[in-house]
Amino acid sequence: MEVIALGLSHKTAPVEIRERLHFPEKGLSKPLELLGQAEEILECLLLSTCNRVEIYAVAEEVERAFSYLTDFLSKYHQVPPEIFQGCIYALQGEAAIRHIFRVASSLDSLVVGESQILGQVKTAYTAALEQEATGVILNNLLERALSVAKRVRTETAIAEAPVSVSSAAVELAKKIFGDLSGRTVLIIGAGEMSELAAKHLVSDGVRTVLVSNRNYQRAVELAERFQGRAVRFEDAKEELLHADIVISSTGAPHFILHRTGVQDLIHKRRNRPLFLIDIAVPRDIDPEVNQIDNVYLYDIDDLEAVAAANKREREREAERAEAIIDKEVLAFSFWLRSLDVVPTIVSLRKKVEEIRQGELERHNSKLASLSPEQREVVAALTTAIVNKILHHPLTELKRCATLKNGHFYVEALRRLFKLEERN
Amino acid sequence: MSLALFYLALVFYLLGTLHYLLFLLIRGLRTGRVASGATLIGFFFHTLSLLLRLYEAGHPPIGSLPEGLSFSAWAIVLFQLFLEHRHKSQILGAFLLPIALVLGSTGAALPKRIEALAPALKGFWLWVHISLSPFGYAAFALAFGTGLMYLLQERQLKRKHLGSFSLKLPSLELLDGLSYRSLSLGFPLLTLGIITGSIWAQYAWGSYWSWEPKQVWSLVTWFIYAALLHGRLSLAWRGRKAAILSIIGFGFVLFSFFGINLFSPGRHVF
Numbered sequence: 145m146e147v148i149a150l151g152l153s154h155k156t157a158p159v160e161i162r163e164r165l166h167f168p169e170k171g172l173s174k175p176l177e178l179l180g181q182a183e184e185i186l187e188c189l190l191l192s193t194c195n196r197v198e199i200y201a202v203a204e205e206v207e208r209a210f211s212y213l214t215d216f217l218s219k220y221h222q223v224p225p226e227i228f229q230g231c232i233y234a235l236q237g238e239a240a241i242r243h244i245f246r247v248a249s250s251l252d253s254l255v256v257g258e259s260q261i262l263g264q265v266k267t268a269y270t271a272a273l274e275q276e277a278t279g280v281i282l283n284n285l286l287e288r289a290l291s292v293a294k295r296v297r298t299e300t301a302i303a304e305a306p307v308s309v310s311s312a313a314v315e316l317a318k319k320i321f322g323d324l325s326g327r328t329v330l331i332i333g334a335g336e337m338s339e340l341a342a343k344h345l346v347s348d349g350v351r352t353v354l355v356s357n358r359n360y361q362r363a364v365e366l367a368e369r370f371q372g373r374a375v376r377f378e379d380a381k382e383e384l385l386h387a388d389i390v391i392s393s394t395g396a397p398h399f400i401l402h403r404t405g406v407q408d409l410i411h412k413r414r415n416r417p418l419f420l421i422d423i424a425v426p427r428d429i430d431p432e433v434n435q436i437d438n439v440y441l442y443d444i445d446d447l448e449a450v451a452a453a454n455k456r457e458r459e460r461e462a463e464r465a466e467a468i469i470d471k472e473v474l475a476f477s478f479w480l481r482s483l484d485v486v487p488t489i490v491s492l493r494k495k496v497e498e499i500r501q502g503e504l505e506r507h508n509s510k511l512a513s514l515s516p517e518q519r520e521v522v523a524a525l526t527t528a529i530v531n532k533i534l535h536h537p538l539t540e541l542k543r544c545a546t547l548k549n550g551h552f553y554v555e556a557l558r559r560l561f562k563l564e565e566r567n
Numbered sequence: 568m569s570l571a572l573f574y575l576a577l578v579f580y581l582l583g584t585l586h587y588l589l590f591l592l593i594r595g596l597r598t599g600r601v602a603s604g605a606t607l608i609g610f611f612f613h614t615l616s617l618l619l620r621l622y623e624a625g626h627p628p629i630g631s632l633p634e635g636l637s638f639s640a641w642a643i644v645l646f647q648l649f650l651e652h653r654h655k656s657q658i659l660g661a662f663l664l665p666i667a668l669v670l671g672s673t674g675a676a677l678p679k680r681i682e683a684l685a686p687a688l689k690g691f692w693l694w695v696h697i698s699l700s701p702f703g704y705a706a707f708a709l710a711f712g713t714g715l716m717y718l719l720q721e722r723q724l725k726r727k728h729l730g731s732f733s734l735k736l737p738s739l740e741l742l743d744g745l746s747y748r749s750l751s752l753g754f755p756l757l758t759l760g761i762i763t764g765s766i767w768a769q770y771a772w773g774s775y776w777s778w779e780p781k782q783v784w785s786l787v788t789w790f791i792y793a794a795l796l797h798g799r800l801s802l803a804w805r806g807r808k809a810a811i812l813s814i815i816g817f818g819f820v821l822f823s824f825f826g827i828n829l830f831s832p833g834r835h836v837f
Contacts, residue, residue, distance in 0.1 A: 319724060322738030414803035417739065434725060438806050446727045453729065 145484065146206050147285060149240040150213045150232060151191075151198030154254050157231035164223050167192035169267060175220055176275040184212040186550075187279040189272040189286065191247070193264045195254055200244060202281045210234045241285065241476050245469045248289040249296040250303070257302040257458045262293050280551040281480065292472045299468065302461040305454030310341040312450045313421055313442070314348050317389055320419050320440055325349035330387035332356050332380050333394035334366040337423045341391050346370055354387060356380035358394070384409055389419045392428040401429040407436055421447070482558070483551045489538055491563045496534060500526050569623060572616035573637060577675060579609030580644070580668045587661035591735070599657045606664055610644045613671075617641060629697045636674030639824075640667040642705035650709075650745070658735045662712035692767035700760040704820055706753030707792075711817035713746040714810035721807055743805055746813055750799070754792050761785055784823035791816045 152162065167175055172190055179188045179199070187202040197217075203209035214232065218225040235243050246252045248265045269286045272278045278286070297303055306315045314324075321327055327350045331338045334357040342353055353372030356379070357363035363374040375383050384390065394400060401420070406429075410418065420441040422429040427443055434441040442450075481487075504511075504526065511519055541557065544550040557563070586602035617638065620628035629638045647663040650656075720736045723729050736742075764782075765775040776782060795812045798804035804812075 316724070318738060319720065319729075319736075320739050322740045415805050417806065437808065440724050442727065449727065450729055 145186075145281075145480075146203060146236045147200070147240045147281060147480070148203055148206055148209055149198055149200050149235045149243050150210055151196060152228060152231040152233065153196035153198070153252065155252070156233060157228065161228050161231055162194070162197060165197045165217055165221050165228060166194070167197065169271075172268070172271040173275055175216075176272060176277045178220070179216065180275060180277050182212060182216070184209045187282040188277050189268055189282055190277075191265060191268040193261065196247070196252075198247070200240070200282060200285070202279065206236050238473055238477055241480075242469060242473045244285060244289045245292045245472055246466075248293040249465055249469065250293070251296075251462055251465055251469070255307055256455075256462055257304075257307075259297075259303060262290070265289065265293075280555070281483070284479070285476065288472065288476050292469060295472075296465045296468055300461040300464045302458055302465055304461075305457045307451050307455045307458065309444070309447045309451055310337075310344045312447050312454065313341050313391075314344045316440070316442060316447075316450070317345065317419055318348070320417055321388060323349065326351050327388040328352040328354065328386055329389040329391065330354045330356065330375075330380070330383050331366070332390065332392045332400075332428070333358075333424065334362045335393045335423075338391045338393045339366060339369075341421065341423070342370060345389065350389070354383050356383065381405075384418075385412060388417070389421065391421045391423065393422075393424045394428050396424070396428060397426060399428060399430045401433060403430055403432040403436065406433045406439060410436055410438055423447075483554050485542060485550075485554060488554050488558060488563065489541065492538075492557065492561055493534070495561060495563060496530050500530055569616045569619035569628075572612045572619065573671075574675065576609045576611075576613035576616060577668070577671050579605045579612065580640075580664060580671060583609060583660070584664045584668050587657070587664055590657060591661050602660060602664075603651065603657060606644060606648065606660060610641075610648060613637075613641050613644065627694055627698055629701065633674040633677045635697065635701065635824075636670045636677075639701040639704045639708075640671035640674070642701045643667040643670070643708050646705055646709050646749075654737065654741065656735075656737050658716070658737065659712065662716055663709065666708050666712065692763050692770065696760055696763040696767055699756050699763065703753050703756030703760055704824060706749045706756060707813070707817050707820045709749035710746050710753060710813040713742045713749065714813040714817075717742040717746065717806065717810040718814075721810075739806065743809065746809060747799060747805075750792065750796060750813065754796055757785070757789055757792060761789060781823060784819065788816065788819040788823050791819055 152165070154162070167190055169192070172192070176188065176190055179185065179190070179201075184205070185201040185203045189200040191198045191200065199213050199217075201209060201213065214225055214229065217223070217228070243252070244265075248262060250257050250259065250261045253261050265286070269278075269290075272282070272286075306312045317324060317327075324345065327345075329342055329345050329350050329352070331342055331354065334355055342350075346353060353367065353370035354375050355363045355367040355370075355372055356375040356377055357366070358377050360374065360376060363377075366372075367374040392400070406418075406420075410416075415438050417438045417440070420429055420433065420439065422441065422443040425444065429441055429443075431441065431443070433439055504523065511522060514522070537557075541553055544553045583602050583605035586598050586605060590598045590602055617628045620634070629635050643663055644667045647660055647667070650659050716736055717739060720739055720742065723736075724739070737745075761782075764785075768777065769775045791812065795804070795809060795816060798812070799809055
């Protein structure tokens with residue numbers, strides 16, 4: 145009885161292959177139903193995102209299950225196996241368990257630490273539950289995976305440092321202003337990049353968006369998208385007095401903001417801090433401006449550098465996350481092994497035998513008067529009773545173990561007879 | 568007994584300080600929780616010790632320099648716990664608890680004279696005077712701590728070098744606001760402390776003001792904070808400038824608090 149995982153991801157397969165094997169989120173019930181009818185696997189779960197297609201399953205015969213699942217992918221999507229076979233990874237046991245833990249914790253993601261994957265795992269789990277495709281083992285595995293992901297998120301800083309340029313800008317703004325709600329952002333020069341940065345800022349609470357552009361019509365269009373206000377290019381300097389964050393990306397061939405100008409501005413603002421984001425190339429703002437107190441100037445390279453440093457930070461944190469996962473994998477395999485039928489039978493037999501022996505010894509003095517032959521008969525008699533009682537439950541247990549949810553019986557037995565946990 | 572409780576409190580403050588510093592270096596929920604927990608337990612013992620001392624001595628537990636230090640440390644931890652709870656930021660503790668620990672330990676290290684109160688140390692105004700001052704000191708310690716954090720955070724932002732450390736520092740806006748608020752609490756307390764002190768001096772020594780070293784230093788400190796407050800209110804000073812001044816100001820506070828007593832004892836017992 146093993147947990148297995150078979151699939152491909154952005155690490156092994158190009159998008160041309162991934163998209164051909166993709167299962168749409170809404171259409172998971174049909175493939176899950178088909179998988180549920182297969183004899184080769186006992187439980188299964190389908191995880192399909194734009195970066196990965198993976199099937200998790202519980203199987204008796206691992207190799208047979210692997211070839212069945214590959215076959216299934218090929219047939220279901222009508223893609224010949226030769227096309228994707230080279231990209232497939234097939235994991236079993238601890239490797240499979242570790243894989244789902246790493247996936248859920250976003251350690252296997254394209255951007256390590258991104259939060260989307262957790263929701264996708266949850267969706268996949270819910271879909272499998274609805275189809276009753278999972279059983280004791282995968283249910284427990286998924287519950288564990290979700291809690292491991294939560295642990296990683298809270299105990300490491302893996303998801304904390306923003307790794308894209310525009311989210312880095314938001315993070316910097318928060319370091320300066322704290323809460324962004326009620327702040328004003330002024331966009332000078334409407335462009336794709338400035339729009340993206342503004343979008344991030346607005347979703348983090350920035351209230352007022354002012355847009356200024358040489359082509360006024362373009363400013364009006366962009367302002368409408370943010371329910372903001374368009375400002376004539378000549379009046380932008382006036383608005384600098386009120387803005388907290390300025391995103392500049394004009395096509396001007398020279399600086400449009402100089403040190404002396406900003407110094408005056410800050411004086412007029414009564415030293416209220418100003419965050420200048422210069423994403424224009426060539427730059428719009430004289431880098432000297434950063435020397436002024438209460439002014440923070442970041443150009444595109446600075447933002448890239450922050451994002452890159454954050455990426456390295458995440459990678460360091462990922463190592464700590466791996467350590468957490470190692471422990472969790474161990475704990476889960478331990479639980480899984482306790483569900484094996486054979487050791488359970490062995491320990492049950494041992495326990496009953498101990499009881500038999502104990503009782504015989506307890507009555508040793510009363511049996512002293514018996515002849516050796518008679519005593520042997522007593523011993524054989526007790527053994528026969530024990531075996532007769534155990535016979536049916538054990539046969540039944542062996543049979544059920546190969547069925548879906550057979551582990552319920554094992555767990556029930558262990559609990560009823562108080563069989564100790566084994567290492 | 569009260570002394571034993573005080574030592575116990577210091578042990579917990581030490582434990583808390585170590586964990587706060589560890590919390591700065593490595594992140595960890597558990598580290599932060601231990602730090603806060605240790606501080607809280609330390610504060611509990613500290614409070615007990617002060618109450619017991621009040622009961623034993625029959626007057627507020629601030630009759631000597633060690634007691635004054637202990638009480639100031641207590642006030643600092645009180646502020647810290649309040650702010651930590653309010654702003655959900657544990658990093659403040661890393662900058663405040665060490666100050667409380669140093670003040671407390673200095674108090675513990677000074678020789679204990681279990682003597683009767685100096686005869687001058689009686690009267691209503693005196694108790695007002697010496698009960699207010701520790702809170703003023705604690706407020707200035709807070710301004711110092713937030714000022715230091717401001718400078719750190721500002722430096723990282725200006726240099727565009729954001730280490731993992733900075734991930735947890737509060738925003739500049741919050742730090743500056745806290746610094747301002749602690750100044751507006753500390754300054755009136757200092758002013759009141761000086762006024763009640765001189766009223767009491769009139770009763771005890773016969774003159775409101777005698778240019779005694781401690782009085783002079785307190786006045787200098789008062790002028791520094793007055794300048795800072797003025798700068799903030801009418802010249803819109805903020806951020807860096809204000810942070811630097813509140814750090815310098817706290818240096819003067821420390822010196823007039825106990826530096827003076829060590830170097831040139833005046834009539835002030837502490």
